[in-house]
Amino acid sequence: MAGPVEQPWDAIILGAGAAGMMCAAVAGQRGRRVLLADHADAPGKKILISGGGRCNFTNIHTAADRYLSANPHFAKSALGRYSAQDFLALVDRHGIAWHEKTLGQLFCDGSAKQIVAMLQAECDKGGVAMALGAGITGVDHGEGLYRVTLGDREHRAPALVLATGGPSIPKLGATGFAYDVARRFGLSVVQPRPALVPFTLGPDDALFQSLSGVSADVVVRWGKTRFREAALFTHRGLSGPAMLQISSYWQHRTPIQVDFLPDRAADWLLEEKRVRPRAQLRKLLGQALPERLADALLERAGVQGELGALSDKALRQLGARLADWPFTPSGTEGYAKAEVTVGGIATAGLSSRTMEAAKAPGLYAIGEAVDVTGWLGGYNFQWAWASGWAAGQAI
Numbered sequence: 001m002a003g004p005v006e007q008p009w010d011a012i013i014l015g016a017g018a019a020g021m022m023c024a025a026v027a028g029q030r031g032r033r034v035l036l037a038d039h040a041d042a043p044g045k046k047i048l049i050s051g052g053g054r055c056n057f058t059n060i061h062t063a064a065d066r067y068l069s070a071n072p073h074f075a076k077s078a079l080g081r082y083s084a085q086d087f088l089a090l091v092d093r094h095g096i097a098w099h100e101k102t103l104g105q106l107f108c109d110g111s112a113k114q115i116v117a118m119l120q121a122e123c124d125k126g127g128v129a130m131a132l133g134a135g136i137t138g139v140d141h142g143e144g145l146y147r148v149t150l151g152d153r154e155h156r157a158p159a160l161v162l163a164t165g166g167p168s169i170p171k172l173g174a175t176g177f178a179y180d181v182a183r184r185f186g187l188s189v190v191q192p193r194p195a196l197v198p199f200t201l202g203p204d205d206a207l208f209q210s211l212s213g214v215s216a217d218v219v220v221r222w223g224k225t226r227f228r229e230a231a232l233f234t235h236r237g238l239s240g241p242a243m244l245q246i247s248s249y250w251q252h253r254t255p256i257q258v259d260f261l262p263d264r265a266a267d268w269l270l271e272e273k274r275v276r277p278r279a280q281l282r283k284l285l286g287q288a289l290p291e292r293l294a295d296a297l298l299e300r301a302g303v304q305g306e307l308g309a310l311s312d313k314a315l316r317q318l319g320a321r322l323a324d325w326p327f328t329p330s331g332t333e334g335y336a337k338a339e340v341t342v343g344g345i346a347t348a349g350l351s352s353r354t355m356e357a358a359k360a361p362g363l364y365a366i367g368e369a370v371d372v373t374g375w376l377g378g379y380n381f382q383w384a385w386a387s388g389w390a391a392g393q394a395i
C-alpha cells in the first residue's frame with residue numbers, strides 16, 4: 001500500500017515528452033491542476049535529440065494522409081484544430097529562430113533545447129506540477145478517480161492521460177507502458193512495430209553492404225506507396241530518408257523497389273547508344289550515379305562493355321532494372337534505431353476530438369502511444385502537439 005495520498009488533481013499526465021508537455025501546458029493554462037509525471041529525470045529527452053539536435057518541430061504540409069493508422073481519418077480533427085501554423089505561432093511568440101530545410105520541414109536555427117525550454121515555460125505559466133525521476137508503480141481506478149502511485153506516493157485525479165510514447169529507442173527510457181495500461185482498461189492495441197528505421201540486408205546482398213557511406217537520390221516504392229528522397233547504403237543495409245519513410249509501410253519478407261535514375265526516360269540507354277556507341281556503359285552510369293554504386297549495380301546485373309556492342313534488348317532490360325531494382329530486406333534495425341513506432345493504442349476506442357477512451361471515461365491517450373504515425377519530417381511532433389492540445393482542452 002502506498003504512503004500519503006496527495007491532493008486530488010484535476011488531471012495526471014503520464015509522460016513528460018512532446019505530447020504530455022503540450023497537454024499539461026494547455027490544461028494548466030485553462031486553470032486545471034495538473035500533475036505531469038515521468039520516470040526520466042528531465043522532460044523532453046526525445047525532443048533534445050530530434051532533428052540532429054535542432055528539432056524538426058513541425059511540417060507545413062501536415063495533412064492526415066501523411067500519417068499511418070488503422071483509421072486514416074482519425075487524426076483529421078486534432079490536426080485541423082491545432083495546426084502547424086498554431087505551433088509555429090507559439091515558436092514565434094517565444095522568439096525562437098527557425099528555418100525551412102526541405103519539403104516543408106521546419107527546424108530551429110539554434111537548438112532543440114529551445115523547444116523544451118518553451119514547453120517548460122508554457123507548463124510553468126499553467127502552474128503545472130512535475131514529478132520527475134520516479135517510476136510509476138501503480139495505476140488504478142475506483143470511486144470515479146484514477147490512482148497513480150509514484151515512488152511511495154499515491155496521486156488521484158478524475159482524468160488520466162497516457163503520454164508515455166512508444167517503445168522506440170529504449171536506451172532513452174522508452175517503454176510500452178501506455179499499451180499495458182490501455183489494455184488493462186479495456187482498450188485494444190494495434191500490433192506495434194519499429195518504423196522510420198533502417199533496413200538490414202542479408203548475405204545475398206553483401207555486395208551492397210560494401211558501399212557503406214554511398215548515397216543517391218532515388219524513388220523507393222513499396223506497393224503503391226513511393227517516396228523520392230536520398231537513400232544511403234550502410235554496413236548493415238539501407239538507410240537515409242527514402243528508406244526510413246518506406247520502412248513504416250514495409251511488411252517482412254516483401255521486396256521494396258528502387259528507381260536509381262528517377263529523372264531518366266525509360267529508353268535513355270538506347271538513346272545514349274545511338275549518340276555515343278563507343279561509350280563504356282560503366283563510364284556512362286558512373287556519371288549518373290556514384291561510381292561505386294554504378295559498379296555494384298552493373299556487376300549484379302552482369303552487363304558490361306561498349307554501348308554499341310550491347311543489344312537493344314539488353315539495354316532496355318538494364319534500364320528497366322535500374323528503374324525498378326528490387327531489394328528484399330532481411331529485417332530492420334529494430335526499436336534500438338527506430339525513430340517511431342507504428343501501431344499502438346487503437347483509435348477505434350478513442351474520441352478523435354478529445355482523445356478520451358469511450359470504455360474508460362476520464363482516460364485519455366495522446367502522442368506516439370496512439371496508433372497514429374507520421375512520415376519523417378516533423379509530422380510526428382505535429383501529431384504530439386495536436387493530440388496533446390486536443391486532450392488539454394478536454395481534461
Ligand code: FDA
Pocket residue numbers: 014015016017018019020037038039040043044045046047049050051052055056057058135136163164165166168169172173174175176177338339340366367368369377378379380381382384
Ligand atoms: P515521447 O517519447 O516524446 O515522450 C514519452 C515520455 O514518457 C518520455 O519522457 C519518457 O521518459 C516517458 N516514459 C516512457 N515510459 C515511461 C514509464 N514507464 N514511466 C514513466 N515515464 C515513461 N519527430 C519529428 O516530428 N521530428 C523530428 O525531428 C524527430 N526526430 C527524432 C529523432 C530521433 C532520434 C527519435 C528517436 C525520434 C524523433 N522524432 C522526430 C519522433 C518524435 O521524437 C516522437 O514522435 C515524439 O517524441 C513523440 O512524442 P510523445 O510525447 O508521444 O512521446
